[in-house]
Amino acid sequence: MTAPGATLAPHRGLSPRDRRRLGRGAQYVVLVAIVVALACLADWGAIKQSFLNTQVMSDGLPRLFTVALKNTVIYTASGYVVGFALGMLLALLRQSSVAPYRWISATYIEIFRGLPALVIFLMIGSLPLAFPGFQIPGGVYGQAALGLGLVSAAYMAETFRAGLQAVPKGQMEAARSLGMSHGRAMLSIVVPQAIRIVIPPLTNELVLLFKDSSLVLFLGVTAAQVELAKFGNDQSSIFANPTPILASGLTYLLITIPLGYVARRLESRQGGAR
Amino acid sequence: MSTVEIRDLRKSFGELEVLKGIDFTVEAGQVVCVIGPSGSGKSTLLRCVNLLERPTSGRVVVDGTEMTDPDVDIDAVRRRLGMVFQQFNLFSHLTVLRNVTIAQERVLRRGRAEAERIARENLERVGLGEKADAFPAQLSGGQQQRVAIARALAMNPSLMLFDEPTSALDPELVGDVLSVMRELAGDGMTMMVVTHEMGFAREVADRVVFMDQGVIVEDGPPEQVIAAPRHARTREFLSRVLHPEG
Numbered sequence: 009m010t011a012p013g014a015t016l017a018p019h020r021g022l023s024p025r026d027r028r029r030l031g032r033g034a035q036y037v038v039l040v041a042i043v044v045a046l047a048c049l050a051d052w053g054a055i056k057q058s059f060l061n062t063q064v065m066s067d068g069l070p071r072l073f074t075v076a077l078k079n080t081v082i083y084t085a086s087g088y089v090v091g092f093a094l095g096m097l098l099a100l101l102r103q104s105s106v107a108p109y110r111w112i113s114a115t116y117i118e119i120f121r122g123l124p125a126l127v128i129f130l131m132i133g134s135l136p137l138a139f140p141g142f143q144i145p146g147g148v149y150g151q152a153a154l155g156l157g158l159v160s161a162a163y164m165a166e167t168f169r170a171g172l173q174a175v176p177k178g179q180m181e182a183a184r185s186l187g188m189s190h191g192r193a194m195l196s197i198v199v200p201q202a203i204r205i206v207i208p209p210l211t212n213e214l215v216l217l218f219k220d221s222s223l224v225l226f227l228g229v230t231a232a233q234v235e236l237a238k239f240g241n242d243q244s245s246i247f248a249n250p251t252p253i254l255a256s257g258l259t260y261l262l263i264t265i266p267l268g269y270v271a272r273r274l275e276s277r278q279g280g281a282r
Numbered sequence: 283m284s285t286v287e288i289r290d291l292r293k294s295f296g297e298l299e300v301l302k303g304i305d306f307t308v309e310a311g312q313v314v315c316v317i318g319p320s321g322s323g324k325s326t327l328l329r330c331v332n333l334l335e336r337p338t339s340g341r342v343v344v345d346g347t348e349m350t351d352p353d354v355d356i357d358a359v360r361r362r363l364g365m366v367f368q369q370f371n372l373f374s375h376l377t378v379l380r381n382v383t384i385a386q387e388r389v390l391r392r393g394r395a396e397a398e399r400i401a402r403e404n405l406e407r408v409g410l411g412e413k414a415d416a417f418p419a420q421l422s423g424g425q426q427q428r429v430a431i432a433r434a435l436a437m438n439p440s441l442m443l444f445d446e447p448t449s450a451l452d453p454e455l456v457g458d459v460l461s462v463m464r465e466l467a468g469d470g471m472t473m474m475v476v477t478h479e480m481g482f483a484r485e486v487a488d489r490v491v492f493m494d495q496g497v498i499v500e501d502g503p504p505e506q507v508i509a510a511p512r513h514a515r516t517r518e519f520l521s522r523v524l525h526p527e528g
């Protein structure tokens with residue numbers, strides 16, 4: 009090309025490539041400066057004393073896993089089971105041919121997606137006021153399962169709905185043409201395929217619920233019922249030292265990071281297979 | 283008694299009238315091929331026979347049962363009708379064997395052992411006995427379609443409906459499916475086949491029905507409808523199908 013634009017003279021010897029390289033170098037310099045400044049400003053002795061205190065750590069260490077993590081897992085798992093069942097029910101009601109069922113489902117989903125989970129937990133404690141003599145079975149464990157289930161059901165319902173819609177119409181038609189009733193075809197053919205489709209987002213929901221289980225502390229739990237967040241908080245008050253909070257935080261990550269990794273793996277595998 | 287008897291069948295989707303008064307019968311043991319241009323209503327006609335589409339008006343009597351009677355137990359009639367779809371529609375989460383047993387168990391209430399024996403017999407029949415444990419995604423289109431035929435046959439249907447069973451297949455896989463269907467016809471199965479395979483229609487069909495714009499234009503033996511069509515529309519369609527380059 010001999011157009012006039014082709015004769016762009018290099019500006020004072022600095023090519024665009026050099027300029028980009030220079031810009032990147034400057035960013036590294038800034039980053040290193042910030043890290044060095046923070047390292048100099050921090051009181052390393054105090055950090056070790058406050059956040060990595062082995063004495064405080066050893067006092068809570070077995071119970072961090074045997075009580076707090078165990079309870080967190082129990083709360084999460086039971087809440088997930090409730091949320092899964094209720095979410096699937098809501099997703100099916102959403103497609104019902106009986107209009108009021110559709111409205112009920114849509115209203116539930118709108119309300120429970122719009123409320124902070126905390127508010128739901130605060131309400132669960134006051135449920136007996138509305139139904140005198142009513143007790144949620146299982147004490148705190150039952151209340152936690154209900155609270156976490158109510159919260160996650162709304163999200164799972166939307167996920168299941170997307171999954172149900174993603175199952176090709178031909179699957180239902182093939183099942184019906186073999187003489188299956190609509191309900192039988194849903195149960196044996198459509199729902200199992202929908203669940204397979206939404207396994208990645210359902211795994212993400214498990215991560216979210218695992219973190220939300222910290223809200224159980226608002227239900228008023230005994231020392232034996234304590235979960236990770238409250239355990240860390242209680243221990244750190246006893247010793248006036250935040251090490252346990254850091255420890256409980258790391259324990260959350262021990263579960264949530266691998267789970268998140270699994271969810272992403274499932275997602276990319278499904279993306280490739282479909 | 284005819285296996286299928288259709289009287290003045292009409293079907294509209296909203297404003298669009300797709301079937302405009304169809305009269306049509308299939309006798310037991312007959313193979314009827316339905317041909318016609320895209321959008322002429324062939325699939326809709328077939329789907330009205332097993333009520334995957336609900337007719338707007340008219341009568342559909344299958345195997346002595348009036349399908350259009352609101353009190354009829356549709357599921358009970360459908361289990362006597364096999365249907366094979368263009369897109370196979372195998373249950374993708376189930377193995378080949380389970381695809382063929384699930385409706386036997388859940389609908390016909392056959393025991394697991396009996397259902398599996400019948401499934402294996404029918405998979406042998408379509409030449410796929412060794413694929414019982416594969417999943418549909420591991421099979422070629424032609425193999426999937428033959429599994430779909432075995433799945434329908436396992437229910438001992440008195441009528442088989444085929445909606446363009448080879449249209450989604452690579453050309454080299456068409457022959458396997460057609461030869462299974464040819465054998466089926468030879469065994470005396472009553473069949474309604476929507477197809478663009480004129481060779482198959484000419485050779486296997488007892489009757490060929492040409493549809494255009496929601497009506498049956500011509501209905502007769504293949505020697506007539508395909509070899510010596512009476513109507514200009516049939517001739518025009520056939521010349522397009524048989525000589526696509528011309």
Ligand SMILES: Nc1ncnc2c1ncn2[C@@H]1O[C@H](COP(=O)(O)OP(=O)(O)OP(=O)(O)O)[C@@H](O)[C@H]1O
Pocket residue numbers: 295298300318319320321322323324325326327
């Ligand atoms: N569920 C539906 N809703 C609205 N219109 C439909 C529906 N199913 C079919 N139609 C319309 O009805 C007409 C006939 O469709 P049909 O599938 O019966 O044609 P066909 O003869 O099978 O065509 P092809 O050879 O392309 O399969 C078409 O115009 C189609 O768009």
Ligand SMILES: [Mg+2]
Pocket residue numbers: 324325326445446
């Ligand atoms: Mg069609």
